[in-house]
Amino acid sequence: MAETPPDARRRNECARNAILDATVSLIGEVGYANVSIEAIARRAGVGKQTIYRWWPSKGAVVLDAATRSLDPVVLLPDTGDFLDDVRAQLKGIVERIADTGFGAAYRGVIAAGQSDDTLLEAVFDRIIEPNVGAFVARAARARDRDEIRADADVETLADVLYGFVEFRLLHALPVDPRHIDALVELAFRGVR
């Protein structure tokens, strides 16, 4: 395969970023169902064929856009206090939902994924799995340090925490730092 010259590489990278930015902002403005590839191309200042060269469908562009807009907060920190770290990550996610198009983009790919198995699997592999994987690894260290019980079920804990945020997002219910505090308190302390 011929190597892409550096200038063309930079141009491609730039067009790619413009397309993903345009996708997130358009979905935030008009909702997933009302965004077309044409509108994304127009907003990004590229031709429709540029988008179709890189992505097979609207769902695929939106998934890349959603994944990228979540990137800076995906990492669960390790300050030595598991509760604080979990709270910080979840608050980072709800901030992204409030301040960027991530929430709308995520709702869009989940909706489209209900009738597109490949897209739904991609959402899982690209967004859910890396988060849950990092969470379970971090939780194992917390268990070693006795921050959580030795028999704590960390897979279920991950689904409880991320599932709560997704549930409120998909039902268009508010989700803010106050909800995260209540969630983490409940998940760690229980109700009994």
Place this chain on the structure above:
Amino acid sequence: MAETPPDARRRNECARNAILDATVSLIGEVGYANVSIEAIARRAGVGKQTIYRWWPSKGAVVLDAATRSLDPVVLLPDTGDFLDDVRAQLKGIVERIADTGFGAAYRGVIAAGQSDDTLLEAVFDRIIEPNVGAFVARAARARDRDEIRADADVETLADVLYGFVEFRLLHALPVDPRHIDALVELAFRGVR
């Protein structure tokens, strides 16, 4: 308004049930996105216009079908043991997901609701709210009987429990009685 004669009422009721049954079974077979009003009418043995007389859209029929297929398990029992009752209700819901078209119908209305506010609100009012309302009332009695702590946050508990089931359903992850046991254990006991 003229009263509907008893025979016509019975006929209407019968057609209505046939339409809702056809909707749930078709969605289970081909998925929400691939079901048309035409196909529902054909399967139910009624005319398309009969469906449009009673429902404004596919989303509305599917919501009625989903609500009806969940009906028998919506009620949270009160045997005096809150944990057992919560487990029983959640296991009833996951059984419905496994054995009937409820899961597919629910996934369909949630997907459609992401770009249809009225439908999303209707899902909340018809399915989520009655469940959460009954849950909170039942939890208050459990609190009075010291089954859960006086300061337990029962609204957050409800979102954690139902959110977990919805999260696994929408990501096409298995959800069976074993998951419910792990969930209830975690929610009641915490991980600390």
